[in-house]
Each structure stands twice: as C-alpha cells, then as structure tokens.
Amino acid sequence: MATHSCDFLVIGSGIAGLSFALKAAEHGSVIIISKANLDETNTVYAQGGIAAVTYDPDSAEKHINDTLICGDGLCNEQVVRMIVEEAPTQIKQLIQWGVRFDRNESGQYDLAKEGGHSEHRILHHKDNTGHEIQRALTCKVKNHKNIEIFENYFAVEIITQHHLGMKVKRGSPDISCFGAFVLNLKTQKVEKFTSKTTIMATGGIGNIYHTTTNPLVATGDGIAMVYRAKGEIENMEFIQFHPSSLFNPGERPSFLITEAMRGFGAILKTTDGKEFMYKYDKRGSLAPRDIVARAIDNEMKIRGDDFVYLDATFKDAADIKNHFPNIYQKCLTIGIDITKDMIPVVPAAHYLCGGIKVDMNGESTIKHLYAIGECSSTGLHGANRLASNSLIEALVYAETSFQSANKALYEIEVNHSIPDWDYEGTTHPEEMVLVTQSYKEMQQIMSNYVGIVRSNLRLERALIRLETLYRETEELYKKSILTQNLCELRNMINVGYLIIKNAQKMRESRGLHYSLDYPKVKGTEF
Secondary structure (H helix, E strand, O other): OOOEEEEEEEEEHHHHHHHHHHOOOOOOOOOEEEEOOOHHHHHHHHHOOOOOOOOOOOOOHHHHHHHHHHOOOOOOOOOOOOHHHHHHHHHHHHOOOOOOOOOOOOOOOOEEOOOOOOOOOOEEEOOOHHHHHHHHHHHHHOOOOOOEEEEOOOEEEHHHHHHHHOOOOOOOOOOEEEEEEEEOOOEEEEEEEEEEEEEOOOOOOOOHHOEEEOOOOOOHHHHHEEEEEEEEOOOOOOOEEEEEEEEOOOOOOOOOOOOOOHHHOEEEEOOOOOOOHHHHOOHHOOHHHHHHHHHHHHHHHHHOOOOOOOOOOOOHHHHHHOHHHHHHHHOOOOOOOOOOOEEEEEEEEEOOOOOEEOOOOOOOEEOEEEEEEEHOOOOOOOOOOOOHHHHHHHHHHHHHHHHHHOHHHHHOOOOOOOOOOOOOOEHHHHEEHHHHHHHHHHHHHHHOOOOOEHHHHHHHHHHHHHHHHHHHHHHHHHHHHOOOHHHHHHHHHHHHHHHHHHHHHHHHHOOEEEEEEEEEEOOOOO
C-alpha cells in the first residue's frame, strides 16, 4: 500500500486550504489533497467578493453589527470581532500573493454593497472574484518547494484510534487524528497519508439539493468523515439558499447571479413586471438573503410561476457590462441581453453556515484535526451568513489554525503504525444504476422536504425515506470496490441525516431555518 507522510495534510484546495498551505509551507512539509483538479472548488464560483473594512465612513463596529444582525442572535460575538478586525491584514496578504482587486479612477478599491451591509465594503474582481483568488493561490502553491499536490485523490476516511483497534465514543476528548485514507482515482486503490496535523477544507454540501450554485465536488465529504470519526457537528439546519441563480432548466450547477447586482441597483420583480420585495422587508431587494429567498419562494408558489425576474435594464448599459462581464456573456448564450432583458432567477442551495464544530483556533473536537472554510462551524455566521463574509472567514481561520498547529508541530510525532486499508469483503464494483438512482432520490428528498420552508411532517417524511437509502448504501459500500460516486453518495446521505436531525431539534423559525410549525422569534421579519 502506498504511504505518504508530512507535517501538514490539507484536504481541499479552495481559499481556506491553499492559504493555510502557503502559510504552513514556510515551517514544514505540506501535502494538498484535491479530489478533482486543484482549481475546481467552491471558491472559483464565488462571484461577489470578500468583505473587509477598508475606508471611512465604514468601521469595524459597523461590520460587526451587520454580521450580528444577519446572524439572528446566534453568532459568537467574540469570533465575529476577531474576524472583522483581522480582515484588513489578511486582505493585504492576499494582495501580496497576487490577487488583483478592482480599483476606481482615483486608485481606491472599487467597493460594492450587498444585502445586509450598511456600507460599501465588498472588494471584488469584476464579477468573478473567487476565480481571481483561486488563480493567484493556485499559482503560488504550485511553485512552492515544500508543497506536494495530489490531484484526483479522494479522501475516504480520517485515521483515528478506531483504525488501531480501539473503540472511542462520540464526544470523547481523547480522539486523535493521524491522517487520512485516500482513494487514488486513477488506480482505484486506497493510499495512506499520515501527518502530524490534518486540515479539513473540503467546502460545502450544495449537491445534496437538486438546484445548487455549488460545483459537483461539493458533497459534504469532510463533514461526513468527521461525523463518522465521532467528531462534533453543529448548526447543520442553517443552509443558505442564494436568492438568484439563473433559471436555465437542465444546467448543473446553476449559474449564480451575484448579489452584487442587487447592490448595483437591480430590482426583483414578478413575471408580470411588478416589484414585490417591499411587501416582505423595508430594505426591499437589498434585504438579507434568507428573507429574499423566502420571498421569492413564496411569490413563485402563490402565483404558480417557475421563476421571478431580476431587472437591471434601467441601469447604464456600459456600467452593467463593465461590472458584470461574465454574467452578461453567460446570459447572452441563452438569448438574454441583461442591458435590455430582465433575468429569470430562482433560489438555489448556496452555502452551509454550520459544519464541523471548531474553536477560535480552528481545531475540531478531534485532536490534531482542524476544519476551515465552509465545512467548519466557527460561530461567525450564526443562523444566517452575511454576504461576502465567507471568504474572509476562510482566510482568517487559515491564519489562526496555522498559528495553533505550528506551535504544536514539534510536540507531535507522525504515527507510522497505522494498518493498511481493509479491502476484506469488497469483491466487485457497484452497479452504477443503483448509485445514480439513490443519488436522485436523495436530492428529491432534501429538495422537497428540507428546503427553504420546512415543517415537522416534511422533516419526518424526509428522515424515514433517507434512512432507507442509508441502509441500502451502507450495504453496497461494505461489499463494493470503492468509487468516488459511491463514497460521495454515502457522504451526502450522512450529511442529509445531520441536516434533518438538527432541523428537528430547532423548535422555532430563526435565520435560515424556517418552519411552518413554529413562530418566528419576536422582532424578526418575514
């Protein structure tokens, strides 16, 4: 069995994983695991930008307050303050690594404003900020002598005492991580990666739902692995549906129409051209995403429409093309000129606010295992993420987790006594039709019962149906040769279960969790 060893094992290659790797590589050996190409990540699809206080009249207190309001009372204020105050330093680091943010004619950053923000504070690169960040970081890691990259490698399980024949209970403070078992997708063989510290940076869960802005690689792998290793997972009920993905049936992932378009002045309208957001919130089309997504969902249901429109046709055509060149070009490919035509949009699964529970150093409840980026639950987002706070969270936690892991580097020994992967009982590849059908069923269950609006009955039905899929998939997993499709299905069913169970425990409507059976918290809006 092929074995690899390093100081820092990074699973995932988005902004969180790559920025951690660049910091850690100055102090030790780094291996990056990517289940696709290095630059096929959630980060690439982040259009809008990254939030940070840059100029007056903005201030850290304003950014903190906006975040707390959006989080609907469930943010950890200490974490919010740390991230907002550290953000400018990390933005400077990004720029040093080669990221190019747009500037205006006077040379200052061209800052955008998005829903829930009281000031213009979103740094961006046109309408493809994530792509620009990924480009710069990918270039840096590929040229660093202390970083080894394994593309098309799929992490199957993290290695803990369980693999040494010891039994551990969920929540035990004595569980430690020694690395990961990883499937080489070219050879279909499992390889062993041992490390002093492991960093989970596997991104989101969007493909649990039929309509999502996430790339196909976003299948909740890191969260599922940590859950199976008996690490603590929290706040999984808080899933953000982006209000505006391009309505283009059959396309996956759904093309994102950035919230920055509404910050730019675009207005949501029904299919007969009537503005509707002020019925739901005094901030109109610039209300926070959860409110906007529910409003759109409600309008579609009461009218029987498949979409609503986003109208920017009254804005200057040259400005539209300059600010949103990729959206302009994409819409042209399906016959829509956004300078003249309204854009049909629908909500789509976009971002997970919960995940692997971590402390302010990014360390999970499993020793020597850190989680950063979307797969983690830091306390920043609470019940709802403020637009463009996710990229800056990933950067700041890459820094805090690196500082913590580096301090302990020389106190940890790589465990070389890990047994090889157990292939016993796996005699044949699974029938693809079984996996693909279960995949479709899982997406239907989650989309129909555990979407933007929920109820006790919907959640109970979802759980019953998902448990059947779980049993069938586990049986398939035990006897089949491992494949990426089978492992991803297994992970998504695990994550779907966690979402449902967390949602059932939430006996109120708060933030992104909206239940027909429980009243909203007093003082909150639609």
